[in-house]
Amino acid sequence: MRVLLVDDEAELVEALAERLSLRGIDADWAVTSKDALGKLDTQEYDVALLDVKMPKLSGIELKREMEKRAPGMKFIFLTGHGSEADFRAGTAEAGVDYYLVKPVGIDELLKKMKEIVGEGGDRHG
Amino acid sequence: MNLWRIIKPPFWDRGEAAPGTSHHQFDYRRIWKLAVILTGGVSLLPLIVITVVNYTAMQRAIESEFQLRAVRIVSNNRRAISFFLTERKAALDFIVHDNSLEDLKNPERLANILADLGRSFGGGFVDLGVIDASGHQVNYVGPYRLEGKDYSGQEWFEQVAEYGVHVSDVFLGFRKVPHMVIAVKGGTDVDSFYVLRAALSIRPFESLLSNLELSGEGDAFLINREGVLQTPSRHYGDVLGELPLPLPKYTPQTQLMEERNAAGEELLIGYRYIEEGPFILMVVKKKKELMKPWDRVRLELIVFLLVSATVILTVILGMSTYMVRRIQVADEKRVATLHQVEYANKMASIGRLAASVAHEINNPLAVINEKAGLLQDLFKLKKQYEHDERLLGLVDSVVASVDRAGTITKRLLNFARNLEAEVEEVRIEEVIEQVLGFIGKEAELRDIDIRLEVPEDFPPFECDRGKLQQIFLNIINNAFAAVEDGGHLNIRVEKKKPDFVVAIFEDDGCGIPEEDLARIFEPFYSTKTGQGGTGLGLSITYGLVQEIGGHIQVKSQVGKGTRFKVYIPTRAVGKEERV
Numbered sequence: 064m065r066v067l068l069v070d071d072e073a074e075l076v077e078a079l080a081e082r083l084s085l086r087g088i089d090a091d092w093a094v095t096s097k098d099a100l101g102k103l104d105t106q107e108y109d110v111a112l113l114d115v116k117m118p119k120l121s122g123i124e125l126k127r128e129m130e131k132r133a134p135g136m137k138f139i140f141l142t143g144h145g146s147e148a149d150f151r152a153g154t155a156e157a158g159v160d161y162y163l164v165k166p167v168g169i170d171e172l173l174k175k176m177k178e179i180v181g182e183g184g185d186r187h188g
Numbered sequence: 189m190n191l192w193r194i195i196k197p198p199f200w201d202r203g204e205a206a207p208g209t210s211h212h213q214f215d216y217r218r219i220w221k222l223a224v225i226l227t228g229g230v231s232l233l234p235l236i237v238i239t240v241v242n243y244t245a246m247q248r249a250i251e252s253e254f255q256l257r258a259v260r261i262v263s264n265n266r267r268a269i270s271f272f273l274t275e276r277k278a279a280l281d282f283i284v285h286d287n288s289l290e291d292l293k294n295p296e297r298l299a300n301i302l303a304d305l306g307r308s309f310g311g312g313f314v315d316l317g318v319i320d321a322s323g324h325q326v327n328y329v330g331p332y333r334l335e336g337k338d339y340s341g342q343e344w345f346e347q348v349a350e351y352g353v354h355v356s357d358v359f360l361g362f363r364k365v366p367h368m369v370i371a372v373k374g375g376t377d378v379d380s381f382y383v384l385r386a387a388l389s390i391r392p393f394e395s396l397l398s399n400l401e402l403s404g405e406g407d408a409f410l411i412n413r414e415g416v417l418q419t420p421s422r423h424y425g426d427v428l429g430e431l432p433l434p435l436p437k438y439t440p441q442t443q444l445m446e447e448r449n450a451a452g453e454e455l456l457i458g459y460r461y462i463e464e465g466p467f468i469l470m471v472v473k474k475k476k477e478l479m480k481p482w483d484r485v486r487l488e489l490i491v492f493l494l495v496s497a498t499v500i501l502t503v504i505l506g507m508s509t510y511m512v513r514r515i516q517v518a519d520e521k522r523v524a525t526l527h528q529v530e531y532a533n534k535m536a537s538i539g540r541l542a543a544s545v546a547h548e549i550n551n552p553l554a555v556i557n558e559k560a561g562l563l564q565d566l567f568k569l570k571k572q573y574e575h576d577e578r579l580l581g582l583v584d585s586v587v588a589s590v591d592r593a594g595t596i597t598k599r600l601l602n603f604a605r606n607l608e609a610e611v612e613e614v615r616i617e618e619v620i621e622q623v624l625g626f627i628g629k630e631a632e633l634r635d636i637d638i639r640l641e642v643p644e645d646f647p648p649f650e651c652d653r654g655k656l657q658q659i660f661l662n663i664i665n666n667a668f669a670a671v672e673d674g675g676h677l678n679i680r681v682e683k684k685k686p687d688f689v690v691a692i693f694e695d696d697g698c699g700i701p702e703e704d705l706a707r708i709f710e711p712f713y714s715t716k717t718g719q720g721g722t723g724l725g726l727s728i729t730y731g732l733v734q735e736i737g738g739h740i741q742v743k744s745q746v747g748k749g750t751r752f753k754v755y756i757p758t759r760a761v762g763k764e765e766r767v
Contacts (some may be wrong), residue, residue: 072551078558116547143550144543144601146695164601165550166557166594 064174064180065107068092069099069125071112079112082169088176096128098119103132109180112172115142115153123156137179139172141165197509199516216516223508231500239493243297250482254473255444258458261400262471263442265408266460267398273355273464276312276370276388279305281353284374284384292327292374292384299329305386312388314367319345319383330387332363339385348373348383355465358390358419358427359413366390366427368418370463390427393419406473412466413433423449424472433457436468440660446475520710528731535658539604546604553593560586599625606654614653616681616689616756617642623660627668634673642681649689649758655732656756662729663693663752668713670697670750687759688738693752700744708742 066088068076069180076092082109093099094121099108099111115122126138139161140153153162161179163172199216282291283301291297298316305313315330323340339345348354348371356369367387375381397408397419410418415435420427433447436459437537447455454475461468564583567573573580603626620640622633631638667677680692709730734742737757744750 075551075555075558078562082558082562082565085569123613141554143547143554143596144605150605164594164598166553166590167554168557168591169359169561 064109064176065089066091066176067099067102067106067108067111069096069111069117069122070094071117072114074104079169083173086169086173096125099125100128100132103129107133108136110137110139110176112139112141112176115149123152127155133168139163139175139179141167192440195505195509199510199513204431214515214519216512219515220508221511223505223512227504227508228501231504232497235493235496235500239489243489246485246489247482250485254456254478255458256446257403258456258471258473258653259442261402261408262458262460262469265396265400265471266442266462266469267395269410269462269467270464272312272392272396273462274369275354276309276386277372277464279309280370280372280386284372284382289318289320289375289380289382292382295327295329298327298501302329310392312392314389317385317387319385321349321379321381325385326382332502334362337362344369344371345383349381357416357466358410360428361387363387364534368623373426379766390419400471402471402473403478405477406471408471409470410462410467410469413461413468418467431470433472434716443695524727524731525636528728535607539607542600542604546601550594550597553590553597557587557590557594560590603657606657611650611652613648614651614656615646616656616691617646619653619656620660620679620681620691623657623664627661629663630668631677634668636668636671636674637645637676637681639677640679643683646681646683649756651756651758652736655736659732659736659754660691663754666725666752667693667695667697667750670699671695672697684755687757689756689758691754691756693754694749695751696749699746699748699750700742705742705744709740 066083068074068080068083068090069092071094073094076094080090090107091102094101095126096117104106111126113122113125117125120128122140122142123159126140129136129138138155138157141163142153143148143165150162161175163175197216197220199220231685242470268665283355285709292301298318302313302316305316315328315332315334317325317330317334317337318327319325319339323338323342323345325335325337325339328335328337342436344354344356346534354369354371354374356371358366358368361369367389369385369387371383371385373383375382395411397410400406400408404410405423407422407424409421409424411431413432413435415431417425417427417429417431418575421431424431432450433455436443436445436457438461440461442458442460445457445459447457449455450461456470456473456475456478459468493527559582564587567576567580567583599622602622617640620642624638624640628638630636664677664679676696678692678694682690682692708726710727730740733754734755738755740755741753742750743753
């Protein structure tokens with residue numbers, strides 16, 4: 064399973080990526096939307112973990128852009144929550160189950176990722 | 189005081205609004221008082237003035253009519269009495285001029301004259317006597333044996349000798365019967381003059397005065413100038429008695445005066461000094477009796493005034509109360525609406541603030557979480573730290589704390605989010621638990637025992653989650669304020685009628701006094717004024733319950749506790765139906 068982590072908080076994605084790697088998951092990360100979209104040109108991902116509130120492009124807009132470039136990709140939102148509007152848009156876009164509020168335990172996150180791509184779904188493995 | 193209880197407007201005893209909020213509301217008492225005083229004054233004052241003017245004018249008119257009547261009676265009778273005396277004096281005068289002393293000394297002749305006088309003048313002449321210059325009665329005709337009586341030296345005799353005529357007042361004399369005397373002088377010579385003396389009965393005066401028809405327990409009589417009664421009176425004693433009234437002052441005309449009798453009754457007295465004799469004619473009437481017809485008029489006037497004033501006052505009080513009540517209702521509605529809006533805005537601001545704070549905290553929390561998690565991972569992977577329980581314990585503790593902080597911020601976020609929520613399917617148990625989670629810390633610190641009973645598989649229903657949450661929050665907060673540390677709060681949820689769920693909150697706190705119970709849902713009504721209470725909590729709760737289409741009931745016993753029942757409709761009302 065290959066994962067792309069996008070959050071404007073570099074400290075967060077860096078650490079999270081390393082933890083996922085330690086668990087045998089290929090994890091890339093990006094801190095801007097531009098970066099993230101760039102990564103899609105060179106690499107395929109099974110699932111993307113997106114922050115909802117980001118400068119320039121929001122997580123939701125980014126998701127739509129990425130869907131265009133990589134159809135079939137799955138998305139999980141990770142958010143500090145934000146406003147009621149964000150919550151509504153986010154849950155509508157990803158479904159309540161895949162709209163996670165920070166901080167999230169690593170085990171829960173892994174579970175959700177496996178769930179969304181289909182158990183053992185490591186296409187590249 | 190009972191009357192006041194009837195007319196007291198319903199808003200009179202309304203307590204003062206909570207401090208700092210009164211500027212929103214009118215002072216109803218002041219408006220009411222002003223309305224009553226102004227309209228009452230404007231309408232009653234002219235009425236009272238007119239009635240008083242009318243009253244005094246009528247009283248004066250009636251009084252002056254009685255005075256005029258009294259004056260008329262006195263002067264008419266005075267004329268009759270004067271005429272009576274003048275006539276008799278003239279008759280005697282004629283006799284002394286028409287007869288010589290020798291004629292008059294003849295008893296037969298004198299008897300004839302007396303008989304003629306009686307025939308011409310009716311009653312009155314009792315006897316006739318002729319007295320010579322030495323004072324000896326030389327001839328006498330009449331019923332008494334008075335021949336040879338010596339009058340020399342008597343005052344009246346001297347007076348006749350000097351002035352030619354004398355009219356006496358009434359006296360008993362030798363004959364022991366009240367009578368008066370008229371004497372005229374005959375003859376021209378100083379030494380050989382004689383006196384014709386006639387005794388007159390007072391009967392003619394008596395019949396003249398006693399036949400007078402006098403209103404007001406009236407009395408008419410003659411007195412002499414020393415205040416001795418000359419004719420019998422009805423109320424002031426018999427003839428020759430002392431008049432128990434002050435002697436009127438001399439005036440040449442008919443005069444009125446006011447006095448009081450021994451019983452203290454007011455008297456109207458008309459009098460006239462009679463020039464032809466030593467008499468004063470008096471007509472005495474009791475003012476109270478005279479004014480009897482006036483009493484009726486006066487009563488009518490007073491009744492008219494009282495009835496009009498009562499009608500006017502009733503209308504004014506009713507109108508003022510009605511108008512001020514209308515103002516009050518409108519004013520309170522306005523203030524309540526204003527505060528609902530204010531409250532909603534405040535809650536929305538708090539919600540936004542809470543959401544943004546939680547968001548800002550969650551991000552660094554997430555960083556801490558991941559960094560600590562990574563540390564944990566690394567320790568577990570590296571052989572040298574694998575068994576370092578102390579390090580692993582430290583990291584575990586960091587992760588656990590982050591988790592705790594995360595729970596708090598998530599709760600805060602949920603709460604804030606719900607404030608903006610719309611109608612959705614809610615599980616009531618969940619809403620109550622959320623509220624308890626939010627303020628449960630206080631209960632924990634104060635050792636308040638909270639029990640929540642919801643039947644298993646209680647069906648979810650459509651409702652405004654945010655409003656429900658605020659309603660429960662307010663009621664639970666209220667219960668917390670009422671109970672002592674270590675108190676109890678039982679929350680039960682029941683399905684009531686088909687379309688209603690009832691949430692019952694029962695505490696064993698201080699309770700609410702009967703007189704406050706009816707008013708606890710009014711805006712600004714607070715028993716916690718000065719202790720941070722705004723008096724808005726329950727009024728807002730009431731408003732919110734109404735907004736979701738439900739209603740709220742409260743029962744309380746002082747010292748035992750309070751029970752709030754919130755009826756929540758299970759089919760949410762549409763926005764357009766909301767109150």
